[in-house]
Amino acid sequence: xxxxxxxxxxxxxxxxxxxxxxxxxxxxxxxxxxxxxxxxxxxxxxxxxxxxxxxxxxxxxxxxxxxxxxxxxxxxxxxxxxxxxxxxxxxxxxxxxxxxxxxxxxxxxxxxxxxxxxxxxxxxxxxxxxxxxxxxxxxxxxxxxxxxxxxxxxxxxxxxxxxxxxxxxxxxxxxxxxxxxxxxxxxxxxxxxxxxxxxxxxxxxxxxxxxxxxxxxxxxxxxxxxxxxxxxxxxxxxxxxxxxxxxxxxxxxxxxxxxxxxxxxxxxxxxxxxxxxxxxxxxxxxxxxxxxxxxxxxxxxxxxxxxxxxxxxxxxxxxxxxxxx
Numbered sequence: 624x625x626x627x628x629x630x631x632x633x634x635x636x637x638x639x640x641x642x643x644x645x646x647x648x649x650x651x652x653x654x655x656x657x658x659x660x661x662x663x664x665x666x667x668x669x670x671x672x673x674x675x676x677x678x679x680x681x682x683x684x685x686x687x688x689x690x691x692x693x694x695x696x697x698x699x700x701x702x703x704x705x706x707x708x709x710x711x712x713x714x715x716x717x718x719x720x721x722x723x724x725x726x727x728x729x730x731x732x733x734x735x736x737x738x739x740x741x742x743x744x745x746x747x748x749x750x751x752x753x754x755x756x757x758x759x760x761x762x763x764x765x766x767x768x769x770x771x772x773x774x775x776x777x778x779x780x781x782x783x784x785x786x787x788x789x790x791x792x793x794x795x796x797x798x799x800x801x802x803x804x805x806x807x808x809x810x811x812x813x814x815x816x817x818x819x820x821x822x823x824x825x826x827x828x829x830x831x832x833x834x835x836x837x838x839x840x841x842x843x844x845x846x847x848x849x850x851x852x853x854x855x856x857x858x859x860x861x862x863x864x865x866x867x868x869x870x871x872x873x874x875x876x877x878x879x880x881x882x883x884x885x886x887x888x889x890x891x892x893x894x895x896x897x898x899x900x901x902x903x904x905x906x907x908x909x910x911x912x913x914x915x916x917x918x919x920x921x922x923x924x925x926x927x928x929x930x931x932x933x934x935x936x937x938x939x940x941x942x943x944x945x946x947x948x
Contacts, residue, residue, distance in 0.1 A: 647922060649922065649923075649926055650922070650925070650926055650929070653926050653929050653930060654929070656930075657929065657930070657933045660895075660933070661933070661937075664891075664892075664937050664940070664941075667884075667887070667888050667891065668888070668940060668941070668944055670884075671884045671888060671944065671945065672944065674880050674884065678878050678880065679841075680840055680841050681773070681839045681840055681841065681877060681878050682841070682877060682878060682881060683839075683874075683876040683877035683878070683881045684841070684844075684846070685701075685702070685945070685946050685947070686701040686702065687701070687785075687876070688759070688876050689701065689702055689704070689705050689755070689946060690702075691704060691755075691758045691763075692704045693754060702946060702947075704751065704755070705755070705942065705946050707751070708747075708748055708751045708752065708755075709938065709939070709942050711744050711747050711748050711751070712744065712745075712748045712896075712934075712935050712938055713935060713939075714744055715740070715741045715743075715744025715745055715748070715931070715935070716931060716932055716935040718737045718738075718740040718741045718744065719737070719738075719741045719928045719931045719932065720928070721733070721737040722734050722737035722738045722741060722924055722928065723921070723924055723925050723928045725737060725921075726915070726921025726922075726924045726925065727921070729916065729919075729921070731910065731913065731916050734910050734915075734921060734924060735907070735910050735911055738903060738906065738907045738910060738924070739907065741903055741931065742900060742903045742904055742907060745896055745897075745899060745900040745903065745931075746900060748896055749893060749896055749897050749900060752889065752893045752896075753893075755889075756886075756889075756890075759868070759869055759882075759885065760868050760869060760870065761867075761868045762867050762868030762869060762875045762876075763787060764776065764777070764785050764786070764787040764788065764875065765787060765788035765789070765817070765818075765819070765865060765866065765867045765875055766788075766865075766866050766867075766875040766876075767821065767824060767858065767862045767863070767864070767865055767866065768862075768863050768864055768865075768866050768873060769857070769861040769862060769863055770861050770862075770863050771861065773838065773839055774838075774839045774866065774874065774875060774876070774877050774878075775836045775837065775838055775839070775857060775858065775862075776836070776837045776839075776846075776875075777791070777828070777834055777835070777836060777837065778834070778835055778836075778837045778848060779833055779834065779835075780833045780834065780835050780851070781833065783848065785837075786834060788818070788819050788824060788827075788865065788867070789818070789819075791827040791828065791830075791831045791834060792819040792823045792824045792826075792827040793823050793826045793827040793830070794823060795820065795822060795823050795826070817864075817865040817866070817867045818865075818867065819865050820865065821862050821863070821864055821865055824858070824862075824865060825858055825859060825862065828854075828855070828858055829855070832851070834854070835848050835849060835850070835851060835854050836848070836849045836853070836854035836857050836858060837849070838857075839877045839878065869882040869885075870882065871883055871886065884945075885945070888941060888945065889941065889945070892934070892937055892938060892941055895934050895937070896934055896938075899927070899930055899931050899934050902927050902930065903927060903931070906923055906924055906927050909923070910924070
């Protein structure tokens with residue numbers, strides 16, 4: 624008797640009739656993925672916060688780094704384009720909500736329209752992030768790395784605005800060869816040669832009395848600017864080589880960790896957005912073909928919508944902690 628009851632209870636519990644939180648298997652698995660991925664992003668942001676707190680006195684100021692806007696070269700517009708990217712991604716989340724709602728009403732035309740808008744928003748964001756990466760890697764001003772591994776930049780003594788190397792460095796006619804492992808010490812190599820050598824920067828600096836050196840050390844809300852005598856001594860005695868733009872080794876904006884986290888966190892998120900765009904495109908064509916209309920359910924749109932909302936929410940945290948705080 625007891626064995627019969629046990630078998631009956633087992634069949635009732637695992638027959639597939641009960642849905643946890645009234646969610647289907649596919650939606651439940653999407654929620655499991657979202658939770659696990661949220662923990663991954665949380666670890667990345669926690670590591671970023673710890674590193675920034677540790678190097679708080681030399682961390683680059685975001686308002687001085689992310690100042691570019693496409694087709695408006697030379698103008699300093701802090702955070703404007705990043706804010707635009709954020710707005711586009713949030714609006715794509717709104718269109719996704721409308722697509723899901725249209726699916727609940729079995730309105731194929733509206734689902735198609737709103738899914739299309741969502742895809743366009745995702746493509747704009749991914750393209751904007753690619754442009755931001757290219758601008759960040761290229762750099763605008765250039766800097767010099769000291770023997771101690773610090774970054775020194777150049778500013779005008781009157782306006783305290785940054786001055787690019789191209790605006791004062793001289794040109795010395797010499798042959799330059801990139802240091803590679805095959806033609807130097809086996810463990811030593813360097814990235815692409817900079818446009819100027821250290822000697823050209825020093826000579827141009829000495830010929831420009833209105834220039835000063837600005838260190839990466841922050842006092843209050845501004846970086847420390849040295850006197851003319853201190854600037855010359857720092858550049859001549861401690862200058863090591865010229866840095867232009869940013870990569871995983873050198874960073875003209877300040878400590879290399881800033882660039883490392885920028886590439887890793889925004890790149891990982893960008894990969895998620897790109898994957899979401901691909902998924903949305905697949906679902907979009909299935910909507911056009913009437914696949915879900917024939918099934919009588921647009922649950923696939925709802926499942927990909929959960930992923931898209933998650934990607935948008937993660938960007939809100941990245942934008943807040945990386946760009947604003």
